[in-house]
Structure formats: structure tokens, C-alpha cells
């Protein structure tokens with residue numbers, strides 16, 4: 001029997017009324033491997049993290065479609081049984097570009113992605129001064145995504161994201177999401193929510209419609225800090241902790257660098273922390289076993 005595609009798996013999780021899908025934000029093979037080892041049943045590829053890890057550049061719309069797709073493909077295929085939701089930003093151009101982005105994400109093995117209404121030269125959703133495209137242009141992006149999914153017979157989950165809250169207010173942001181789901185988007189994601197009351201209002205607005213709500217929790221922003229249980233209680237179906245790996249990497253690596261610079265010495269970890277341990281997280285045992293079998297003439 002063919003393995004269930006990751007997008008179907010994500011859809012099954014979405015259909016489970018008792019489940020909240022908890023996604024740590026990962027941005028490279030290393031953080032993805034750590035999240036997989038941690039037992040998460042879905043992952044999120046953060047565009048901000050991808051931009052910083054691949055380009056060394058802040059989240060200001062610099063990562064290209066190809067860079068994003070390549071990173072998503074690598075992460076999605078480390079363990080294809082764990083669905084990956086990947087950031088698709090603005091879709092990287094006009095409707096035909098969005099269509100191509102979706103086609104490439106589908107063949108990359110991405111289970112779901114979000115598409116937003118910022119201008120192509122976008123910025124992180126939690127920064128001030130975001131500029132938006134018109135409702136109609138946003139809807140053309142959503143339509144392009146839905147059409148390409150249909151054309152390719154894919155089940156990929158389309159998450160409509162709006163960044164309209166900051167400059168156009170709650171009602172316009174909600175209307176944009178409602179319009180996007182009417183066009184065929186599967187999930188509603190209001191970006192950069194500022195109060196718990198807004199969280200409740202979005203969830204209430206989609207209650208009973210069959211449209212799940214996604215929430216983006218980024219530590220250190222205005223967005224209310226929700227635990228998984230709090231998110232579940234209010235009716236959120238997918239919670240993404242986009243900066244979950246980014247922040248601790250910054251903190252601990254900076255500390256180790258400072259120690260070397262200031263004291264000429266290294267950080268001390270337990271004896272069990274060695275290159276061997278981190279190679280293990282990255283599949284060393286399976287790779288060596290595969291190698292051994294081939295070298296010993298063992299055919300599977």
C-alpha cells in the first residue's frame with residue numbers, strides 16, 4: 001500500500017476533533033532533525049528562519065521561491081511521515097508565480113503552506129510598516145493556489161494568511177480570511193494578533209464553519225503568549241511557534257561565542273554532548289547501517 005501523502009496526513013489531523021496540531025518552527029536540517037527527534041507530529045518551516053539561515057538576511061522578503069522550495073524539500077523529506085507546513089510568503093510574484101510556487105511545493109512534498117496579502121517586498125508580520133495588496137490581488141493569489149492544486153490533483157493544505165490587522169483593522173482582516181476560504185483556502189490565519197480577545201474573536205468567527213484556525217505565536221512580540229492547552233481551549237487547530245528554535249540558538253550560540261572571545265575557553269556540557277550525539281540526531285546510525293549492508297553485499 002502506498003504511504004499516505006503528508007498532505008493527506010495533515011488533513012486527517014485537521015479532521016480529528018480532539019487534536020491541536022503543534023508545530024515548532026524549524027529552518028534547516030539540523031533544527032528539523034531535533035524537532036523530529038523531539039517527537040512532534042508536524043513541523044513548520046519558518047520563512048524568517050530560512051532567510052536568516054540560508055541568506056544571513058532578516059525577514060524582509062529576500063528569500064526567493066527557489067531558495068524556499070529547496071529548503072522545504074530538504075526538510076519535508078527528512079521524515080516524509082511527518083507533515084511539513086511551509087511558509088510561502090506572498091507566493092513570490094503574480095498569479096502565475098503563485099501557481100508555480102504551489103506546483104513546486106507539491107512536488108517537494110510539502111503538506112501545507114500559507115499565502116499572505118503583503119506586497120511582494122514583504123517583511124516579518126510582527127514588524128511595523130507592512131504594506132498590503134488589495135483584496136482582489138490577494139484573492140488572485142488564493143485562486144491561483146487553489147487552481148494549481150486542482151490541476152495537479154493534490155491535497156496540499158492551503159492556509160490563507162492575512163497581515164491586514166495592523167493597518168486595516170480586525171474587520172477587514174477577518175473579511176479577507178472569509179473571502180479566501182470562500183475561494184477554497186482550507187485554514188484561516190490572522191497574522192500578528194495583539195490581544196487574547198482578538199484570538200477568541202477569530203476562533204468564534206470560524207466556529208461551526210469547518211474551517212480550522214491557525215495561530216502564530218512568536219516569543220517577544222505583541223501576540224499573546226498561549227500555551228498549547230490555552231490555544232486548544234479557545235478553539236485553535238494549528239499553533240505554530242515560529243521562533244521556537246531561532247531564539248534559543250541565538251541565546252546559546254552567542255553565549256558560547258562570548259565565552260571563547262572573552263575567556264579563551266569553551267562552554268562545558270555534560271559528557272554525553274559530543275559530535276557523536278548530534279550526528280546521531282541527524283541519522284548517523286541508519287546511514288552507517290545502510291552503508292554496511294551495501295558494502296557487505298546484502299540486498300534488501
Ligand SMILES: C[C@](O)(C(=O)O)[C@H](CC(=O)O)C(=O)O
Pocket residue numbers: 025045046047048049059087123124125126191216218242243
Ligand atoms: C511566521 C513567519 O512568517 C515566519 O517566517 O516564521 C514570521 C515569524 C517571525 O518573524 O518570527 C512572521 O512574519 O510572523
